[in-house]
Amino acid sequence: MPGKNVQDKNDIAPVDLVQSRDVMSDDSFRENPPSREDSSFRDEPLQNVENTEPSLDADSQVQAQKLIRYRFKFHGNAREFFGIWIVNILLTIVTLGAYSAWAKVRQTRYLYGNLEFADSRFQYLAEPKAILRGRLIALILLAPYIYFSYVDPQLAGVIFIGLLLIAPILIVLANRFRFHNTAYRNIRFRFSGTIGEAYMYYTVLPVFAVFTFGLAIPAVIKAQREFKMNNTAWGANYFSTQASYGFFYSLMFLLLAVMLISGLALALGFGFLAGMNGALEFLQLFSFVPGMLFYVFILHYFNSSVFQHMLERSEIAGAKFETFQIKPGTYANIQATNLLAIIFTAGLAYPWAKIRSLTYLTENISVLSKVGMEHIVQADTEESNAISEEVANMYELDLGL
């Protein structure tokens, strides 16, 4: 073979892996040949090892336990994504919507395929036909509800309750599909939550929470998130999460406080806006914008807080997550400014906004692993039920659950 430093790695046992420095995942393959597979096929120039900024504590922890730190890197850029997005919309319009499933698949493949972790990219494997089927089903489910909500509100109410009752089924199916069609290093992810369990977490527990005057709500949400996380696996490796009750309860109190304060602010704000009635009329068209910005900010603040917490408390295959670099306030800011950009560009800024928020989220997560990435083993397929995989693969139920 043309001159490369190739060594036979087949007899290196995992215990030989010792890394006591932070390395960018790109470089981990090049810096210490005896403990890595040779990946110089990439033919990229050696990059400088960048010292990442984690705290001193993390550093010494890394030293002590001889852990390896991996980072995510997102390669997507707005220009590329805009091209894909706008052309796909064009094709969707021209085909009166028929192309929409293919559009969704290409866009998602682009985003997954540009997410790099430990020198490998993610894959989105869904087939457009399954997505199309899922969308038709969603339409069949929602159309009667929407129709009757105008014509016969009582019947619509009944339908709504019916939809609520089957929601756990949809949640399980949607998650199964999504994870089954996500792969990393040619090993698929998996969601193993059962429908029965879903009913427990998404119907029984919430109803119970109502009877506690809402006091149990944070606990129920915690349980739901843990259910989702603990039933997600990459190959044979399940996430194992232990979230904190204290976190969810303090978050709820924070939310209540915010709502109280914002209620006051809104009352004051209305006085001001009402005074604008005569003078700046065209601005009335934008009068809902401050409210929306506020809502978006709060929504994403809480969402990212929960996301960060769940990840921070999770382990998979002996690896832990470091998420302290995610600041919910910053992320919420990003989303709020995204909203402004989208409004003022008639939607054209959407691809840019998407890339922007994804980049922030992914590049601020790192993974501390005890073993090198190449020593994870795939599940024996005895656990995966063939039928449920087929069902899993049939519908992409993108109902925003």
Added chain:
Amino acid sequence: MKGIYWNGQNSRPQPVDVYFGEGALNVQFENSGHTANYAEYKISERIANIPRYFNFPDGAQIEVMDNEAVDQMLENHDLSFKLETEKQTIVLATLFVVIVSALILVVGLPRLTDVLAPQVPVSLLSRVSEPVIATLDEEVFGESQLSEEEQEKITDAFVQLQLQESEFTYRLLFRDGGKIGANAFALPDGTVVLTDQLYDLADNYEQIYAVLAHEIGHVEHRHTVKSVIKQAGVASLFAGLFGDVSFISDLVIAAPMMMTQMANSRQMEEEADSYSHEVMAYHKFSPEHFANIMEKLDESSLDESENWASFFSSHPATSERVEKARQLAKQVRLEN
């Protein structure tokens, strides 16, 4: 070309060199020196510069970063890829999407609405309106304190304000407005509600008639039905464009929807105003009355902090409508 072989059983990358000849793939494993030939394989489509995959029937795959090399091997580029990356196509696509969306929103949808709205049978409108009144009576309204004579007097005038041959069967209901306060509104089937508080607010009967005429205008133009159809249309448009039902939860996309909705209501209020002016003129009432009652309603709604919900309801700037009415009044005075 260089690639990484992933066997699908474990996460260990195995660097390979891939050669293509006579339709078969020749793969050399760099570490072990082992070679393999694959006659059956599928190649993933090209999307920007994400890795390309050769997928084998046994579930293994080879990941290749060099898309150009793969394309050369295939002797062409994916059509989708070409469209998505060619500058001209992107620019054209942008223009097309923006123009078509604008056309649909500004022209297509309103036309469609105007065609569909009259198709909705009046009986259906009654079925829809019934529960609304029932709920309002339960939750908000109290019994009207107006005397029977007053109610009769206003109802007689109300009949005069209607069109000679309307397809709608109007009825005027008097209520104590409760939390809603001074107000009048119409349901799609021709039921119009007038609150005692509005009666109290008005200086004279003509002002009340102006408001009632405005409400009749809403019914005749089928505004409620139209706004429902338009809302559904806009929602479908955005669902089609952005491809998800989950966009509803993504406020980022709901913004344009809200904006079109608000613009739409503004137009509807103007139409109802015009109707009111016409009818009032027919009965030789001055447009001044409309202007006055609008101003009074505006002031009263500012006072009531409870009415913050109505601020978000779509009433466009009252001052514009008042201005318009005053201009009309001037014209009428000049003509006389």
